[in-house]
Amino acid sequence: MRASLLQIDVNDGESVDSRRRRVAALVREQAGVDLIVLPELWTTGAFAYESFGTEAESLEGPTFEVMAKAASDAGTWLHAGSIPERDADGTLYNTSLVFTPSGDLAAAYRKIHRFGFDKGEAVLMGAGGELVTVRLPETTLGIATCYDLRFPELFRGLVDAGAETLVLSAGWPERRRSHWTLLAQARAVENQAFVLACGTAGTHADVPQAGHSIVVDPWGEVLAEAGAGEQVLTVDFDPGKVATTREQFPALKDRMLGLTAPRR
Numbered sequence: 001m002r003a004s005l006l007q008i009d010v011n012d013g014e015s016v017d018s019r020r021r022r023v024a025a026l027v028r029e030q031a032g033v034d035l036i037v038l039p040e041l042w043t044t045g046a047f048a049y050e051s052f053g054t055e056a057e058s059l060e061g062p063t064f065e066v067m068a069k070a071a072s073d074a075g076t077w078l079h080a081g082s083i084p085e086r087d088a089d090g091t092l093y094n095t096s097l098v099f100t101p102s103g104d105l106a107a108a109y110r111k112i113h114r115f116g117f118d119k120g121e122a123v124l125m126g127a128g129g130e131l132v133t134v135r136l137p138e139t140t141l142g143i144a145t146c147y148d149l150r151f152p153e154l155f156r157g158l159v160d161a162g163a164e165t166l167v168l169s170a171g172w173p174e175r176r177r178s179h180w181t182l183l184a185q186a187r188a189v190e191n192q193a194f195v196l197a198c199g200t201a202g203t204h205a206d207v208p209q210a211g212h213s214i215v216v217d218p219w220g221e222v223l224a225e226a227g228a229g230e231q232v233l234t235v236d237f238d239p240g241k242v243a244t245t246r247e248q249f250p251a252l253k254d255r256m257l258g259l260t261a262p263r264r
């Protein structure tokens, strides 16, 4: 299976419309791969909090339209990253869109763990409440977004729902790049799954981005890693390695569920 992670340079000097057109062209250029992955909130930037409201779209807004067309033109499964979604009640969500090779919406995932503690995304956006998996011919994707990477129980839930390839769309800052690499490898090893983690490059809202999108196999080996700048990271991987790893080293079968809290 061949996947391309598009590590997009998101900077304040480029308009959202221009970036949308540029990214759609990049998606079309990847025709022939099986799966394309884009980063989190690449229209605005994940830290451009003041743009979330002004650039918010309905689920079937301009990014949906452009990306559905790009997926069908490329004839490829497309995880189109996330958009600031505004629902019918006016609530904002950080919502990832996954398209089939025909350009139909296969799934939408509203980010569950919002970043910012008492500001930014954490106060501006609502929290998703549903895990999302997507069945491809070769593998089942488990969808997660950026800060979700710090919450192992979310990924265990995805594995319990059948995920074999964990796809993370992110806008991770350079300041915590060591956590990014470490956690991507940890999620792959503990879940015996592929991790495809696609971040952004450049600087937006004064937050330099880490880049370094990464693909890790179920044994924790790094199959490919991007540099800091805009880059298309293309990788070939064998989805069958999930089953063989889980058979040969069946640690997932040794889980002890339902542990009780210590008695005081």
Ligand SMILES: NC(=O)CCC(=O)C(=O)O
Binding pocket: 040, 046, 114, 115, 145, 146, 147, 148, 150, 170, 171, 172, 173, 176, 179
């Ligand atoms: N956009 C995000 O979720 C940022 C997450 C982050 O910076 C971190 O977990 O560290």
